[in-house]
Amino acid sequence: MKKRLNLLMPLKNVKYNLIGLKSLENKDQKYKLQSDIMEVTKGIHQFSGVSNSYIVSNKEILLVDTGMPGKSGEIIDYIKNELNRDPHDIKTIVVTHHHFDHTGSLDKLKEISGAKVAIHSADADYISGEKTQHGSLFMIPVDTFMKIIYRSRPVKADILLEDGDKIGDYQVIHTPGHTSGSICLYNPNNKVLFVGDN
Numbered sequence: 001m002k003k004r005l006n007l008l009m010p011l012k013n014v015k016y017n018l019i020g021l022k023s024l025e026n027k028d029q030k031y032k033l034q035s036d037i038m039e040v041t042k043g044i045h046q047f048s049g050v051s052n053s054y055i056v057s058n059k060e061i062l063l064v065d066t067g068m069p070g071k072s073g074e075i076i077d078y079i080k081n082e083l084n085r086d087p088h089d090i091k092t093i094v095v096t097h098h099h100f101d102h103t104g105s106l107d108k109l110k111e112i113s114g115a116k117v118a119i120h121s122a123d124a125d126y127i128s129g130e131k132t133q134h135g136s137l138f139m140i141p142v143d144t145f146m147k148i149i150y151r152s153r154p155v156k157a158d159i160l161l162e163d164g165d166k167i168g169d170y171q172v173i174h175t176p177g178h179t180s181g182s183i184c185l186y187n188p189n190n191k192v193l194f195v196g197d198n
C-alpha cells in the first residue's frame, strides 16, 4: 500500500499543507475569529495564522511551535474545552526554530503548563536572549516591537536538540538554512513531518 506523507507546514495557505485531512466542525465560533483550528490528522490539531502551531495529543501532549505572541489563551482554551485535557498534560514544547512567529507564546505556554522546552542547540541562545535576532532589516524591529507589546520574556531551553534525537515518536532532523538551528520532526509511524519554515 502506498503510504502518504502528511506534510505540516506553517504557511498561510492551508490548502496545500493539509494532505488527506479532515476538518473538525468548528463548534465554537470564537475560535474562528482567531485561528483556524482543525484536526489535520489523527491527534494532531493545527492552529493556523501567520505561522502555524500544532497540538500533538497522545498520552502526553506535545506542542510544536507556539505561533505569534498572544496565542497562548486560545491554545490552552482548546486543550481544556475541546480536547478535555489538562494543560499540565503538555509535557514538551518543541520549537522548530527561534523566530518570534514560532516562539511568540512560548514563555506563557511554558509558564501555564510547566512543559519542558526543546530547541536545537544552535538556536537556543536566541530564545534565552543571549543572542539577538538576526535576519532582514525588517524582521529585527518587528521582532523587538512584538516582544515589547506582548511582554514576551526570554525562555531558557530545557532540552537542547541535535540531529537524530528523539522527542516522543518524532525524530529530529537538523535542517540548517532558514536559521542555523532549524529542525524538522518526523514520525515514521504516521508519516507526519513538521517542517517549520524549511
Ligand SMILES: [Zn+2]
Pocket: 097, 099, 178, 197
Ligand atoms: Zn522563520
